[in-house]
Amino acid sequence: MNVVWLDTVDSTNSEALRRLAQLPSGTVLAAREQTAGRGQRGNTWFSEPGKNLTFSMVLKDLAISAPDAPRLNYLTSVAVASYLESRGVKADIKWPNDIYVGGRKICGMLLENTLGPDGRLLASVIGIGINIHQKDFPQLANATSLCLCTGKEYELTAELKAFLDTFEGLLPQLLSEELSAAYSARLFRKDVPARYHDLLTDCEYQGVIEGVEPDGRLHIRSLDGRDCYYRFKEVSYIL
Ligand code: BTN
Numbered sequence: 001m002n003v004v005w006l007d008t009v010d011s012t013n014s015e016a017l018r019r020l021a022q023l024p025s026g027t028v029l030a031a032r033e034q035t036a037g038r039g040q041r042g043n044t045w046f047s048e049p050g051k052n053l054t055f056s057m058v059l060k061d062l063a064i065s066a067p068d069a070p071r072l073n074y075l076t077s078v079a080v081a082s083y084l085e086s087r088g089v090k091a092d093i094k095w096p097n098d099i100y101v102g103g104r105k106i107c108g109m110l111l112e113n114t115l116g117p118d119g120r121l122l123a124s125v126i127g128i129g130i131n132i133h134q135k136d137f138p139q140l141a142n143a144t145s146l147c148l149c150t151g152k153e154y155e156l157t158a159e160l161k162a163f164l165d166t167f168e169g170l171l172p173q174l175l176s177e178e179l180s181a182a183y184s185a186r187l188f189r190k191d192v193p194a195r196y197h198d199l200l201t202d203c204e205y206q207g208v209i210e211g212v213e214p215d216g217r218l219h220i221r222s223l224d225g226r227d228c229y230y231r232f233k234e235v236s237y238i239l
Contacts, residue, residue, distance in 0.1 A: 001057065001164045003028045005157075010036040011045075012056035013110055013127035020114070020123055025060035030160055037129065039108055041233070051133040052145070053160055057126045057167070064174070066119045070216025071174055072111055073097045074183040076126055079167040080107050081186050083130075086162065089149045092188035095209070095218045096232055099130075100188050103239075104144035106131050132159060142239070184211040188237075195238035196220055198228065204238065 004027065009015045012029045014036070023029075031054050037045035047054050064071065077093045084091040084099070084106065091107075092100045099107035110127040131137075131145035132154050146154065173179040184190065190209050197204050207222040217229040228235075 001026045001028050001168065003030055003055075003157075003160060003164070006031045008033045008035060008049075010034065011038045011127075012054060013038055013112055013125050016056040016058050016125045016127075017112060020058065020125070023058045025058060025123075027058045028055055028160075028164065029058075030055035038110060038127070039129075040110060045108060045110075045129050046137075046139050047129055047131070048134045050156075051131075053128065053130040053132055053156060053163070055128055055160060057128075057164075058123065059126065060123045062121055062124065062174070064121050066113075066115055066121065067215060068175065069111075069113055069121055069124075070096070070212075071179065072113075072124055072126065073109075073216070074179050074212075075170055075174055076109055076111065076128065076167070078179060078182045078186065079163065079170050080109070080128065080130065082170070083163045083166045084146070086166070087146060087150060089146065091186070093183060093186045094188040094237065095212065096216065101144055101149055104142050105140070106144050106146065106149070128163075130159075130163070132156060180212065180214070187211065193223060197236045197238055198230075199234050199236060200230075 009031045012031050016029050033049035034054050039045040073096050077097045080099045081091040094100050097109045107130040112125045114123045116122045133147045134145045137143040193208050205222050207220040210219040210221050220228045
């Protein structure tokens with residue numbers, strides 16, 4: 001992958017989308033500072049300048065169709081979790097793609113896909129924020145960083161390279177069963193009874209995460225024996 005470091009940009013995802021036609025597949029835009037980092041659901045992603053990894057990978061011509069797009073979430077999530085494990089930190093994936101360590105969020109990702117008229121994925125911009133050195137999170141109650149977990153200092157360019165090597169190593173598994181299994185095995189709260197809020201019916205219940213379906217839906221079995229399947233934004237975890 002070809003990494004381009006930017007001193008300051010509004011958002012690496014926005015910049016990658018603006019330059020999408022010109023950027024070859026495999027380009028990574030990494031920012032030392034984002035002035036308007038974007039998160040899921042229209043939220044802002046705050047990251048102290050120079051402290052963390054904030055970057056977007058541009059992938060094109062993946063030869064996958066829209067229904068397989070969740071697999072890019074799986075791949076990216078497993079890659080981040082594996083990278084953190086290589087640094088001695090056990091990470092869980094909070095469906096669909098937040099990465100948690102010990103119940104605190106260490107990484108978020110924002111995947112923005114461009115589809116062709118035939119439903120094929122023309123390009124994906126995979127934006128990732130991994131907290132590396134930040135110690136205070138005034139806007140967030142429940143966040144952590146690699147440094148808070150290990151007490152060590154890191155060199156950001158080397159950490160980005162280590163992550164990208166992990167990601168590239170997993171890429172051939174994009175459509176494989178192994179990848180789904182690796183993703184499911186790392187799911188936060190898998191096999192553990194916990195409370196969920198079904199946003200479709202506005203009901204809370206106790207259930208157990210069983211895994212993900214081939215189409216990316218989360219499967220929760222309620223303790224009273226119902227099988228519930230959710231798309232993004234249809235269920236929330238009661239933490
Ligand atoms: C989330 O958990 O809400 C997703 C956060 C995604 C943040 C990353 S930082 C690099 C890239 N550029 C952005 O503007 N957002 C993503």
